[in-house]
Amino acid sequence: MKVICENGLTLDCKGYKAVDSGVILMDDEDRKNVVGFVPSEHLEYVVSEDVFEENRELLGVPEPEIESPEELDDQLDRFEREVAELEKNLDEQTEAMSEEEVELREEVEERRDHLQAHVESVQSQLSQVIDRAEHLRRLSESEEAVETEAGDADATAEAGASSAVEIDETSEDVEELRHELDDRLSAIEDRLETIAETGEASDESDDGDKAEAEETEGEEGAEMEAEGDGQHLERIDGLGDTYRSRLENAGIDSLEDLASAEPDDVAEAANVPQTRAEGWVEEASEEQRSNA
Structure with a gap:
């Protein structure tokens, strides 16, 4: 017997039993072994094999594309090869995506380390400025001590002249250090603000910092002032x-x-x-x- 479904699917059976909901398929003529079921809404015909072969075109069933087990095996082998090729391509694509992810992660880590190094460099410069501020404070205290000694040394002209020279020299040093400290603090505040806004430091800025750190303290203050002006x-x-x-x-x-x-x-x-x-x-x- 041949059972023809509405979608063109053809099923073989040796017997069947019609019920309200569809057709029960059997693999023996005694109808004891059930092998399948076709719902009524999907069922088109149930005919004998002779009628099926004589009226295949009338029933709308195309000729089978596979006519022998050997052809079926060949087609299955071809499908297996195609599936294997697809799996290989999928594995290659997955591996490539994994490599790209690793490269991206390494790049992020590198940029993070680069930024951390720049922040540490700025903090080091800030520490140097704090040390110079402490030096300035000590010079100020020394200036006050010199002025006191100068008041006590009015007894002799030679002592007074010596104290006056020392006071002038100390005052000049204090004023020079004060200007230098102001310039360095202003430049470092500008750098810290730039780091907070952009989230990363450029290579050009790093090169500038390294060159600036190698220059003398007087040249560094002048460069910071010029940078602020432009x-x-x-x-x-x-x-x-x-x-x-x-x-x-x-x-x-x-x-x-x-x-x-x-x-x-x-x-x-x-x-x-x-x-x-x-x-x-x-x-x-x-x-x-x-x-x-």
Whole structure:
């Protein structure tokens, strides 16, 4: 017997039993061994094999593509090879993705170590400034002691002249160290603020720090002062090198220029949204008011 389903599936059986819900398929003519069931909504025909072969086209059942067990084995072998190839490709893709993940993780760790090293460098410089501040305090105390000794040495002209020279020299040292301390503190505060805003330090900044640490203390103070004079726009949050270069090309190269500029002009020059340009102008105005 042949059982034909509505989707074209054909099932073989030796016997069947019709019930209200469908057809029960048997593998023997005595109908004792049940081998399957086809629901009524999926059933099309139940016919003998002779009728099936004579009316295959009328029943809408196509000729079988596989006519022998050997062809079935060949097709199964081909399917197995295709599945194996797909599994191989999947394994290769998974391995490649794992390697990319490892590389990305290593890059993140490297950048984190780089940032940590830069922070430690800045902290080291800050420690040096604190030591110099302590030195300045001691010099101030020494200056007061010298002035006291000078008052006590008024008895002789020679002692008074010697004390006066010593006081002048100490005063000059104290004033020089005070200026140097102010410059170094200002430069370090600018660096710490830049690190907090960007979350990472650039290679260029690292190279600059190393070169700066190798210079003499007098040259380092002069470089910090020059850097502060030429990079006022860096104080604005979110205003990086690219945007600053665009604004400078448009003639906006200082906080004063930015504070007095129209947001429309700033947005067009830097190629940023209007709201961002308004924020820059407002922040520049606040900086101007706080420095006034």
